Amino acid sequence: MNASSHQTEPKRRGRRAGGEDTKAALLAAAREVFVERGYEGATVRSIAARAGVDAAMVNHWFGGKEGLFAKAVLQLPIDPNALVERLLDGPDEKIGERIVRTFLTVWDPIGGGPFAAMVRSVTSHEQVADVLRGFFVQTLLKRIVGHLDSPDGDLRATLVASQIIGMGMVRYVVRFEPLASADADTLVKAIAPNLQRYLTGDIG
Amino acid sequence: MNASSHQTEPKRRGRRAGGEDTKAALLAAAREVFVERGYEGATVRSIAARAGVDAAMVNHWFGGKEGLFAKAVLQLPIDPNALVERLLDGPDEKIGERIVRTFLTVWDPIGGGPFAAMVRSVTSHEQVADVLRGFFVQTLLKRIVGHLDSPDGDLRATLVASQIIGMGMVRYVVRFEPLASADADTLVKAIAPNLQRYLTGDIG
């Protein structure tokens, strides 16, 4: 191997060539890694490595890990409006069923890792908990409650949240069988009626 | 202050006087701190400090942090048998109510910290998840299922677990209002019927 080997050329310094956007690359990597590993599990170094960039760039462009997180969550590839539309589209008597099925459709393909990561982030980092609480409460629960306009709407919404989050915990995090491996239809039949009661039944 | 001041006497080395049991002190401190802060949050140094002992003793007596955890969880001050007795003592039609009320009675005084700590430990440390899964499944769920001996008992038990865990998540961890601040009676009226359906109703 002569001196001009292309093998492990120690990365050139200075501004990159072409239109490569380091900031965008970091945001894209951050969205992935934060979802995969949660806030704590996602190290600045791992995000930078996935973006093909030095870890110091996180500080230069976002002022630190928290700044990157704050910017990254604003660009998550989820469309809350579409989600709410999907839940509310159909007869009110079957909202419970649509909630269970939609939740499973979104999370089952992703698997337990991201869900556990999200839970861990919420339990350990107050800033993350605030961001996610704001998203769930403002964007999802309030709108569903508003559509149904039944009395005690807020309590009903949080009851639904409790059952859905609990299903996620048992299925993806602690993995109690047989719920963890049950197919979607079984869970819909078992859980949907309870959600339906929370939303439109007598809870007092 | 003369040289023989009792103030900050730099701890004497060597074997302690009297019957002071370092091992037991460490176990007691570990039980407290693990519950308060979870596995990751509980540092070896903090446990040793509470026990009034050097951190190195953890390695000497338990071979490390994991060993201490393994021994400590076996001595948690909870009596599973008494808990199961309490849940099963009474008419079967009111089991749901007793489950909700017992859960709230146990956790409300403790507060959200320990519950969040437990959840974080489960999501981040596989060994901890295994230990707790074993406890819940073997000790609690199986016995309740056995008592009721209805078909699909295991599925029913995990469904109940999902609702209870979800209630804990919403009440203690993410704190969605108004569920987070609702009084016990309100939650019993809202949730108990759903548990009752899971246990003795038609879920197919």
Place this chain on the structure above:
DNA sequence: GCTCTATTTCAACGCGCGTTGAAAAAACTG
């Protein structure tokens, strides 16, 4: 009372984390 051994503290190690400042290199400016 002397020796041996068990117990405990202390100081340090190695690791990974987020962060920082200086140096290098490309791009921009006139």
Place this chain on the structure above:
DNA sequence: CAGTTTTTTCAACGCGCGTTGAAATAGAGC
């Protein structure tokens, strides 16, 4: 093309973690 600015890498810092080995001290055995 020369000088300036922007972007990037690199090397290092400080922190806290779990862990380790040596030194110091108390009790046990003879």
